[in-house]
Amino acid sequence: GQQVMQIPQYQHVQEGEDFTTYCNSSTTLSNIQWYKQRPGGHPVFLIQLVKSGEVKKQKRLTFQFGEAKKNSSLHITATQTTDVGTYFCAEKEGNRDDKIIFGKGTRLHILP
Amino acid sequence: EPEVTQTPSHQVTQMGQEVILRCVPISNHLYFYWYRQILGQKVEFLVSFYNNEISEKSEIFDDQFSVERPDGSNFTLKIRSTKLEDSAMYFCASSLDSYTEAFFGQGTRLTVV
Numbered sequence: 706g707q708q709v710m711q712i713p714q715y716q717h718v719q720e721g722e723d724f725t726t727y728c729n730s731s732t733t734l735s736n737i738q739w740y741k742q743r744p745g746g747h748p749v750f751l752i753q754l755v756k757s758g759e760v761k762k763q764k765r766l767t768f769q770f771g772e773a774k775k776n777s778s779l780h781i782t783a784t785q786t787t788d789v790g791t792y793f794c795a796e797k798e799g800n801r802d803d804k805i806i807f808g809k810g811t812r813l814h815i816l817p
Numbered sequence: 818e819p820e821v822t823q824t825p826s827h828q829v830t831q832m833g834q835e836v837i838l839r840c841v842p843i844s845n846h847l848y849f850y851w852y853r854q855i856l857g858q859k860v861e862f863l864v865s866f867y868n869n870e871i872s873e874k875s876e877i878f879d880d881q882f883s884v885e886r887p888d889g890s891n892f893t894l895k896i897r898s899t900k901l902e903d904s905a906m907y908f909c910a911s912s913l914d915s916y917t918e919a920f921f922g923q924g925t926r927l928t929v930v
Binding site for chain 1: 873919920923
């Protein structure tokens with residue numbers, strides 16, 4: 706089945722530094738979704754990208770979908786302690802697009 | 818703001834026992850899902866449910882698992898005979914349709930001893 710690979714697995718950054726996580730697939734993705742899961746919490750939907758080359762911003766977060774729709778990235782500018790958590794990319798797939806396949810996630814730890 | 822609610826938040830059960838995990842999806846949503854997350858690992862799809870039937874299921878969702886929507890509000894996941902490896906956080910999710918985002922519940926932590 707479809708697999709989305711995510712790197713890095715862990716990232717430690719100083720507060721105020723930028724952070725980027727990357728998501729890759731060997732096949733073309735129909736869409737890419739990003740979720741954030743706080744420690745001990747549940748996945749919370751951040752955004753969905755559908756179009757080739759799409760870029761969306763949410764405050765300090767920038768999401769990109771590659772031109773070939775095989776990769777995506779999430780970039781956080783000037784990290785804050787509230788950014789701590791695991792960021793998952795995912796593809797919504799299935800006959801009726803009703804199954805979400807998650808990547809393994811990138812766990813972000815912020816050093817004060 | 819509407820949310821998906823799950824009960825219980827934590828369930829401890831003996832190996833071989835049956836468990837039922839309960840979920841109340843967001844009221845106007847039509848698609849319902851169960852996912853699980855073994856500690857420290859990724860979120861794994863178990864099953865999706867639409868129009869009172871399973872629309873997709875993963876290889877994890879074997880004969881020991883079943884789902885039910887017994888009434889207009891609840892959505893349950895039953896594990897017939899639990900195994901140690903079933904220990905995980907189980908998340909219920911719902912979405913309005915097949916194209917919009919899924920909203921996840923807070924999860925039920927299942928511990929099989």
